[in-house]
Amino acid sequence: MLVVEGLVKRFGGFTAVSNVSFKVDQGEILGLIGPNGSGKSTIFNMLSGTFPPSAGSIVFEGHEIGGLPPHRIINRGIGRTFQIPRPFRRLTIFENVELAGYYGQGGHNRARADEAAERALAMVGLPTDRQSLVDGLGAAGLKKLELAKALATGPKLLLADESLGGLDEHEMDQAADMLRKIRDELGITIIWVEHIMGVLMRVVDRVMVLDHGEKISEGLPSAVSSDPKVIEVYLGTDADATQAAAAEARR
Amino acid sequence: MNARLAWPVGVVALIALPFVYRDPYHLHILILILIWSFAYTSWSMMGRFGLVSLGHGGFMGVGAYVTALLWNHLGVSPWIGIPIALVCAGTLALVVAYPCFRFRITGHYFALVTLALSGIVLQVITATRDWTGGSLGYTPERTKGNNIVALQFDDKTVWYLIALAVWLCGLLIWHWVDRSMSRYAMEAISEDEDAAAAAGVNVTFEKLRITVISALMTALAGALYCQYQMFISPDTVSGIAVSLQMVFAVVVGGIYVALGPTVGAIITLLLAEFLRIFFGTKAVGWDNLVYGVLLVLFIIFLPKGILGSLLERVRRRPPPAAMPQSQAAPLGRAP
Numbered sequence: 001m002l003v004v005e006g007l008v009k010r011f012g013g014f015t016a017v018s019n020v021s022f023k024v025d026q027g028e029i030l031g032l033i034g035p036n037g038s039g040k041s042t043i044f045n046m047l048s049g050t051f052p053p054s055a056g057s058i059v060f061e062g063h064e065i066g067g068l069p070p071h072r073i074i075n076r077g078i079g080r081t082f083q084i085p086r087p088f089r090r091l092t093i094f095e096n097v098e099l100a101g102y103y104g105q106g107g108h109n110r111a112r113a114d115e116a117a118e119r120a121l122a123m124v125g126l127p128t129d130r131q132s133l134v135d136g137l138g139a140a141g142l143k144k145l146e147l148a149k150a151l152a153t154g155p156k157l158l159l160a161d162e163s164l165g166g167l168d169e170h171e172m173d174q175a176a177d178m179l180r181k182i183r184d185e186l187g188i189t190i191i192w193v194e195h196i197m198g199v200l201m202r203v204v205d206r207v208m209v210l211d212h213g214e215k216i217s218e219g220l221p222s223a224v225s226s227d228p229k230v231i232e233v234y235l236g237t238d239a240d241a242t243q244a245a246a247a248e249a250r251r
Numbered sequence: 252m253n254a255r256l257a258w259p260v261g262v263v264a265l266i267a268l269p270f271v272y273r274d275p276y277h278l279h280i281l282i283l284i285l286i287w288s289f290a291y292t293s294w295s296m297m298g299r300f301g302l303v304s305l306g307h308g309g310f311m312g313v314g315a316y317v318t319a320l321l322w323n324h325l326g327v328s329p330w331i332g333i334p335i336a337l338v339c340a341g342t343l344a345l346v347v348a349y350p351c352f353r354f355r356i357t358g359h360y361f362a363l364v365t366l367a368l369s370g371i372v373l374q375v376i377t378a379t380r381d382w383t384g385g386s387l388g389y390t391p392e393r394t395k396g397n398n399i400v401a402l403q404f405d406d407k408t409v410w411y412l413i414a415l416a417v418w419l420c421g422l423l424i425w426h427w428v429d430r431s432m433s434r435y436a437m438e439a440i441s442e443d444e445d446a447a448a449a450a451g452v453n454v455t456f457e458k459l460r461i462t463v464i465s466a467l468m469t470a471l472a473g474a475l476y477c478q479y480q481m482f483i484s485p486d487t488v489s490g491i492a493v494s495l496q497m498v499f500a501v502v503v504g505g506i507y508v509a510l511g512p513t514v515g516a517i518i519t520l521l522l523a524e525f526l527r528i529f530f531g532t533k534a535v536g537w538d539n540l541v542y543g544v545l546l547v548l549f550i551i552f553l554p555k556g557i558l559g560s561l562l563e564r565v566r567r568r569p570p571p572a573a574m575p576q577s578q579a580a581p582l583g584r585a586p
């Protein structure tokens with residue numbers, strides 16, 4: 001479905017992503033992990049068109065999409081959420097999602113946008129009325145809204161950026177189940193970027209690990225979490241440190 | 252229900268007014284209020300979405316001067332001259348705005364770029380004084396009596412009705428944008444361009460579209476002002492002072508409500524007339540001073556403007572006649 005080859009992003013003299021290649025198959029959930037600054041979000045920003053790659057190719061369903069503007073990429077069927085929720089506070093919850101449903105699907109049909117908005121809101125468990133305001137939402141609610149916006153654009157591939165930061169354990173489990181439900185019920189392929197390994201490993205089919213902008217490991221969750229390279233650069237050198245890091249991230 | 256009825260009744264009353272009440276001075280003030288209300292409404296089309304332009308004096312000047320120059324030098328009727336002037340203003344808007352939006356020049360920087368636009372148009376008008384009369388001003392050649400081809404009318408009633416029609420068109424465009432998905436897109440863009448783009452909005456296109464609509468309307472206001480007053484000068488239809496006057500009037504009246512710019516026009520024009528009548532030539536330029544002070548006060552104490560704040564207060568207060576049950580209904584969740 002998605003084939004990325006030799007992806008590079010340089011900001012001035014700093015190389016944020018160097019020569020990363022990977023594939024995503026139809027219907028899978030790919031986990032993308034790595035420490036802060038490892039280039040996860042940069043890869044997302046290139047996939048979603050926020051900025052163009054410095055080199056390399058991104059082929060989605062047989063078409064090169066590297067360097068296309070964001071709205072064109074979304075219209076092709078790649079939706080995204082942001083690490084920190086970015087709701088439009090001057091619009092109601094429904095309008096936020098309706099907007100995404102309208103423009104995300106080409107910007108022609110308002111009735112279809114309303115339908116998509118209602119479905120997306122119901123899916124994530126937010127109220128589907130037209131009056132509720134964004135200001136009434138807490139951290140978990142804002143994450144759900146972020147997800148609903150992405151879903152309303154009618155994606156085939158969903159880029160979910162660290163969707164669990166700031167949630168408690170129960171909310172994290174719910175959110176993880178939500179992503180699986182989105183894949184199972186809507187058939188949407190997902191790339192999930194996350195700090196918190198525990199929950200991610202439970203849900204994803206495959207994991208890719210980044211460090212300093214390079215891919216250092218890829219494979220099944222069980223194989224990757226026992227890969228010595230991953231343990232060294234990402235998890236620390238021993239098991240205690242791993243747990244400490246996970247607890248830290250959760251806070 | 253009330254608002255539904257108020258609109259047609261108000262419009263009919265406004266149309267009937269010049270046939271009942273014929274005081275030429277008062278009609279003159281009303282015409283000016285309508286033309287400037289239209290200009291301010293045009294500015295607020297952008298301003299309400301955080302696109303603060305200080306270049307609208309430039310668009311107004313293009314509208315006025317291109318129309319007048321075509322008439323005087325080439326004998327082109329304003330009926331053709333005005334569309335040409337609009338095309339010029341639209342092109343100018345594209346040339347200035349596209350690079351700004353493409354390279355994401357926003358906020359204060361966008362205001363500065365458009366400020367330069369005001370300055371440049373003013374400079375061009377004064378520098379080409381052999382054609383435009385420079386800072387002394389310019390007069391379209393006068394034909395006799397009412398002349399439809401020349402768009403010149405002695406009769407103030409005709410001008411009043413033209414200005415009224417154009418002002419109503421301005422309100423309709425405002426309303427149309429307000430009800431469209433474009434409004435959502437522009438609200439989203441004004442909050443967070445990246446997030447708007449991630450929702451599928453073509454940010455550059457949406458911003459350009461509203462800018463061009465706003466510039467075309469402003470240029471039309473300039474052309475109308477020129478045809479009505481039969482005298483234009485860089486100070487009255489172009490330049491930075493006019494641009495600032497637009498910002499001031501809209502902020503005072505209310506930037507987020509349809510009639511806010513109109514309320515702003517009424518206040519600014521009456522203020523200017525009041526100063527002129529009571530202080531005469533001694534008070535030339537005082538209105539700008541008063542504007543400046545008032546602008547600061549409004550931004551601090553009444554950021555939604557006079558009309559915006561009033562409407563908000565009315566809406567918050569429950570209607571006294573309404574039954575308690577029906578009051579709760581619109582607040583509760585929809586089934």
